[in-house]
Amino acid sequence: MTTLWISIISVALASAAIKAAGPVLVGGREPSPGFLAVIKLLAPALLAALVVTETFGDDRHLVLDARAIGVAVAAVALALRAPVLLAVFLAAAATALARALA
Amino acid sequence: MAEGAGRGEGAGAGPAGDHRPYRAGARAALPFALATFVLGISFGVLARSLGWGVVAPIVFSVIAFSGSAQFAVAAVLGAGGGAVAATLAAVLLNARFGPMGVAVAPYLKGGPLRRALEGQAVVDASWALASRGGGRFDREFMIGAALPQLAAWVVGTAAGVLGGDLIGDPEKLGLDVVFPAFFLALLASELRGGRMAVGVALVAAVLALVLLPFVPPGVPVIAACATALLGLRTAR
Incomplete structure (x- = not known):
């Protein structure tokens, strides 16, 4: 087998195992108050980390580029109570425009 | 996948066929x-x-x-x-x-x-x-x-x-920027969950940014997840 196929199959198996782990190990038990308190904070923690790494991260470098402009535009739109899809659209448009002008 | x-859908419990x-x-x-x-x-x-x-x-x-x-x-x-x-x-x-x-x-x-x-x-x-x-x-x-x-x-x-x-x-x-902007919108609604959510989000964001130059891609986000364990302090 080639390196490519070994990589494809091992990544697929590893991804499936990672996704299966939580549902299988935690099971359908009634969540404890401590568990719920942690899970409640998991969404804000994870989303905050995804936003900053996808906005300022470029492999192992922190960069300030056209993505920051788009995400900032989305933040302003959301603060002005724009619907989510409009905010996302404006973000993409602002980033595309910034790149076109650069 | x-x-x-x-399969989950086919066997869907709840109101039959809904x-x-x-x-x-x-x-x-x-x-x-x-x-x-x-x-x-x-x-x-x-x-x-x-x-x-x-x-x-x-x-x-x-x-x-x-x-x-x-x-x-x-x-x-x-x-x-x-x-x-x-x-x-x-x-x-x-x-x-x-x-x-x-x-x-x-x-x-x-x-x-x-x-x-x-x-x-x-x-x-x-x-x-x-x-x-x-x-x-x-x-x-x-x-x-x-x-x-x-x-x-x-x-x-x-x-x-x-x-x-x-x-x-x-x-x-x-x-x-479609996904970061979308995650930002979802984060904004999560932050209405109280001061604890805001604090954890801030710590998670700073931690992810500080780690990013030093560890392989993916690790900053997992490390940031650990900040949710702060929830254990309030649960006690």
């Missing part, structure tokens, strides 16, 4: 499926430029269903790396699905096998769309939301491999 989501919650999830995911489709094209184009042929990239998208991990594998193999390095990079990037799976676990149904299959419906967009705040998740909505993502990713990959560069650089269209 489609098998997991499909597929509305699944459809609502699928509808909510459609706009993001468009972005995923274009990213799929760019993955297909990249894979073809690396000489992967037609079958391998499409099979990869079907069985791995994971954009960030697949781009990482392309980057590692394209730079002359081996299968172990490629798999490790992908595992680190996908490790975030571990805590995400733990979070949805109480809402999935059936025995271990079925739960493992339903857990395959966890991708960033489906998980985030199905979050109902306060640590609660909507199982049917999440499974429904995963399906357009999978279809768009696979069809996009096939289009990129077979048809070539139909759209050009997705970055020219600003598509790389």
Whole structure:
């Protein structure tokens, strides 16, 4: 087998195992108050980390580029109570425009 | 993966044959499926430029269903790396699905096998769309939301491999900010959950940024997940 196929199959198996782990190990038990308190904070923690790494991260470098402009535009739109899809659209448009002008 | 989501749906408990919650999830995911489709094209184009042929990239998208991990594998193999390095990079990037799976676990149904299959419906967009705040998740909505993502990713990959560069650089269209902007919107609604949520989000964001230059991609996000353990202090 080639390196490519070994990589494809091992990544697929590893991804499936990672996704299966939580549902299988935690099971359908009634969540404890401590568990719920942690899970409640998991969404804000994870989303905050995804936003900053996808906005300022470029492999192992922190960069300030056209993505920051788009995400900032989305933040302003959301603060002005724009619907989510409009905010996302404006973000993409602002980033595309910034790149076109650069 | 489609098998997991499909089987979960077919056996759907609750009101017999009520597929509305699944459809609502699928509808909510459609706009993001468009972005995923274009990213799929760019993955297909990249894979073809690396000489992967037609079958391998499409099979990869079907069985791995994971954009960030697949781009990482392309980057590692394209730079002359081996299968172990490629798999490790992908595992680190996908490790975030571990805590995400733990979070949805109480809402999935059936025995271990079925739960493992339903857990395959966890991708960033489906998980985030199905979050109902306060640590609660909507199982049917999440499974429904995963399906357009999978279809768009696979069809996009096939289009990129077979048809070539139909759209050009997705970055020219600003598509790389679709997901961060969307996650920001979901974060904003999570932050209404109180001061603790705001504090944890801030610590998580700072931690991820501080770690980013020093650790492999994917690790900052997993490390940031650990800040949710601060919840144990309030639970006592």
